[in-house]
Amino acid sequence: MKKQILFAGLSIVLSAATFAQKKNVTDAILLMRKYNLMGEVAANKKTVVEAKSFIDLAAVNAETAEDLKMHLYRAEIYYCLNEVSNIESMTAGTPLDNAATAANKTIAVASFKKVLDDPKKAYTADAQSFINARADFMFNQGIVAYNNKKYADAAYAFLTAYEIKSYLSEDFKDAAINTSLAANYAVEDLLAAKKYDEAITFANGISEVMPGNIDILISLVNINLQKGDVAATENYINKALALDPLNKQLYYVLGTSYMDKKENDKATAALKKAIEIDPKYNEALYQLGAHLYNLAVEKRNAGVELDYKDPKAAKLEAEAMDLFKQALEPLEKYASQNADDKAILDILYKTNMKLGNIEKAKEYKTRLEALKG
Secondary structure, eight states: OHHHHHHHHHHHHHHHHHHHHHHHHHHHHHHHTTOOTTSOHHHHHHHHHHHHHHHHHHHTSTTTTTOHHHHHHHHHHHHHHHHHHHHHHHHHTOOOOHHHHHHHHHHHHHHHHHHHTOTTOSSHHHHHHHHHHHHHHHHHHHHHHHHTTOHHHHHHHHHHHHHHHGGGTOOOHHHHHHHHHHHHHHHHHHHHTTOHHHHHHHHHHHHHHOTTOHHHHHHHHHHHHHHTOHHHHHHHHHHHHHHOTTOHHHHHHHHHHHHHTTOHHHHHHHHHHHHHHOTTOHHHHHHHHHHHHHHHHHHHHHHHTSOTTSHHHHHHHHHHHHHHHHHHHHHHHHHHHOTTOHHHHHHHHHHHHHHTOHHHHHHHHHHHHHHHO
C-alpha cells in the first residue's frame, strides 16, 4: 500500500513538473496576445522580451524542447524581437544590432523549419499565415510607393517583404524582381542629382540583403562609373561576373575601366571576352578596334620621336604594325554591320594602306567616297 502511495506521489510530482514547463509555453503565448504591430514600440518590446524569457525556458527543457507548439511560438517571438528592433531603429534613427538580429533570425528560422517539417502539419498553416500576412502587407506597401514614384521607399518595402519570407526559407521572387526594378529607378534619380555617395549607400544596403542579385551589383557598377571610381567599378564588375560569367556587357564595361587605368592588356582581354560571348557585339567590336588602333598610333609616334638609328625605334614600329593588324579584325567586323560609319571606313582605308593591303584599302576608299556622294 505504501508503494502505491509512493508511486502515486511520484506521479503527481512528475505531472506538476511537466505542467510547469508547459505553463512556460502558455505564458509566452498569453503575453504575445498583447503584442500589437500597430501599438506602442516600448510596450511591444517589453511584451516580446518577457515572452522570450518564458519560451527560452521551455526550449531547453526535455518536456517541451520538441513540442511543435513551443517551436511555433518560439519562431514567432524571435521574429518579433527583430520586428520591434527594426521599428525602434527606424523611429529613433539608431543603427540596428546586426549580430543580434542575425542570431534571432537563426533561431526563428530553425523553429519555423521544425514546424514546416512536421509530417502531420499541425501548425504549418499557423506559421505560414503569420509570415505571409506580414510579407503581403509590405509587398502591397511597395506597390503603393512605386505607383507614387517613391522608388527608394518602394525598394525598401519590397526588400522587407523578401526578407520576411526568408524566415520560412522561401525565395519571394516577385519581391526580388520588384526590389531590383524600384532600386534601379531610385538610383537613376540619385545619379541625376549627382548624389553618388547616397546612391552607393542605398544600393549597398540592398545588396547586403540580396548578395546574389546581379541587377543591384550592376547598379553599383554604374554608380561608381559615373562617380569616376575605377577601382570600385572593377570590384563590383568582378562580383557580378562571379554570378553571371557570360554577361557580355560586364566584360565590355570592365574593358573600358581597364582602358581608363591604362591596363592595356587587361582591357584587350576583357573586350575580346565580350566579343567571344557575342561575336556581333557592336560596342565591343568598336571599342576593341579603337583601343588597338590608338595603341598602335601611340607606339608609332613614340618611335618617330627617337633617332632612327636607335634600335628601340624599329622595335616600336614593329609593335605598332602588329597592333594595326590586330585592330583590323574587330573594325572590319564592325564595318560589316555599320556600313555607313565614315570614320571607321576612313580608318580601315588608312590602316590597310599602312600595312600594304592595297586592294583592301581601295575597297574601303571606294565605299567611303560613295557615302560622301
